[in-house]
Amino acid sequence: MTVRLDQGLLAELERMTPRQRAEHEAEVAQAVATHRDMKVQVGETLLELRDLSVRFGGLVALDSVSFSIQRGEILGLIGPNGAGKTTCFNAMTGVYRPSSGGVILEGEPLGKAKKHHITRRGIARTFQNIRLFGEMTALENVVVGTDARHRTGVTGALLRLPRHDREERTAVDRGMALLEFVGIADRAADKAKNLPYGSQRRLEIARALATEPKLLCLDEPAAGFNANEKAELMGLIRRIRDDGYTVLLIEHDMRLVMGVTDRIVVLEFGKKIAEGAPSEIRENPAVIAAYLGVPDDEPA
Ligand SMILES: Nc1ncnc2c1ncn2[C@@H]1O[C@H](COP(=O)(O)OP(=O)(O)OP(=O)(O)O)[C@@H](O)[C@H]1O
Numbered sequence: 001m002t003v004r005l006d007q008g009l010l011a012e013l014e015r016m017t018p019r020q021r022a023e024h025e026a027e028v029a030q031a032v033a034t035h036r037d038m039k040v041q042v043g044e045t046l047l048e049l050r051d052l053s054v055r056f057g058g059l060v061a062l063d064s065v066s067f068s069i070q071r072g073e074i075l076g077l078i079g080p081n082g083a084g085k086t087t088c089f090n091a092m093t094g095v096y097r098p099s100s101g102g103v104i105l106e107g108e109p110l111g112k113a114k115k116h117h118i119t120r121r122g123i124a125r126t127f128q129n130i131r132l133f134g135e136m137t138a139l140e141n142v143v144v145g146t147d148a149r150h151r152t153g154v155t156g157a158l159l160r161l162p163r164h165d166r167e168e169r170t171a172v173d174r175g176m177a178l179l180e181f182v183g184i185a186d187r188a189a190d191k192a193k194n195l196p197y198g199s200q201r202r203l204e205i206a207r208a209l210a211t212e213p214k215l216l217c218l219d220e221p222a223a224g225f226n227a228n229e230k231a232e233l234m235g236l237i238r239r240i241r242d243d244g245y246t247v248l249l250i251e252h253d254m255r256l257v258m259g260v261t262d263r264i265v266v267l268e269f270g271k272k273i274a275e276g277a278p279s280e281i282r283e284n285p286a287v288i289a290a291y292l293g294v295p296d297d298e299p300a
Pocket residue numbers: 056059060061079080081082083084085086087088
């Protein structure tokens with residue numbers, strides 16, 4: 001696939017015949033999904049939290065929580081403020097160490113693996129508060145994300161080994177494909193800090209996808225979005241799943257969660273209080289009680 005950095009990309013897409021457009025989209029989808037493992041079975045357990053507890057001094061943020069994530073699903077993780085959702089992400093990505101219990105990825109415990117090893121093993125995340133490199137362009141932010149996968153490393157880059165050149169070209173091509181996939185290819189050459197808020201959120205997702213994750217964890221990706229942006233985000237999350245990724249979604253907006261997830265796990269005060277299909281969760285008395293009186297964007 002040829003890299004296009006010019007601002008006229010969208011105009012060019014508009015000029016394409018439906019057939020050219022379909023071919024182009026297939027090329028982008030292929031580049032985005034290049035490294036996903038086609039042999040994996042959708043529906044197998046990808047990740048398991050087994051009796052996971054995280055304590056901060058006397059505060060029990062997670063109390064023996066167990067659930068699993070199946071390959072190819074979109075799992076929602078919901079609960080009132082302070083329920084332990086972000087702590088779950090942090091324990092799964094090596095930010096916090098479990099006080100007891102653990103996280104098992106593809107049958108192997110994460111143990112004491114460091115953050116970058118966990119990224120390499122296939123877990124990527126976005127943050128509640130956007131964390132981009134503001135002075136770098138959108139494309140550079142995504143290409144940096146691919147570094148976790150590169151084998152030549154810094155020495156190879158300094159010596160400009162042939163493999164590094166090859167990897168850089170691949171990373172740039174894939175980066176452009178990812179920007180197009182999330183809908184911001186026309187802003188590839190803009191500094192991240194100059195992008196509108198919604199585009200920054202999309203860029204965070206592209207950057208996380210650049211690490212070729214088996215599991216993509218999204219922490220409140222719709223925060224600050226209007227209804228249109230939320231609807232577009234739902235479409236994007238579905239396309240990510242359809243492209244072979246598994247998604248774990250923390251989100252307060254009930255309409256979005258109910259509309260996009262296959263299953264939902266509910267936490268309250270650090271404990272799992274329910275797990276099931278959106279239709280079951282909506283009717284679950286414990287869940288309704290947990291949310292009573294809690295202000296929410298758009299109640300279910
Ligand atoms: N590093 C920390 N040190 C001390 N307490 C913490 C730390 N991180 C989280 N907590 C506490 O653990 C509990 C769970 O917090 P967490 O951020 O996981 O909740 P949450 O469900 O993500 O909430 P929100 O929806 O408000 O983001 C809270 O009581 C919080 O104050």
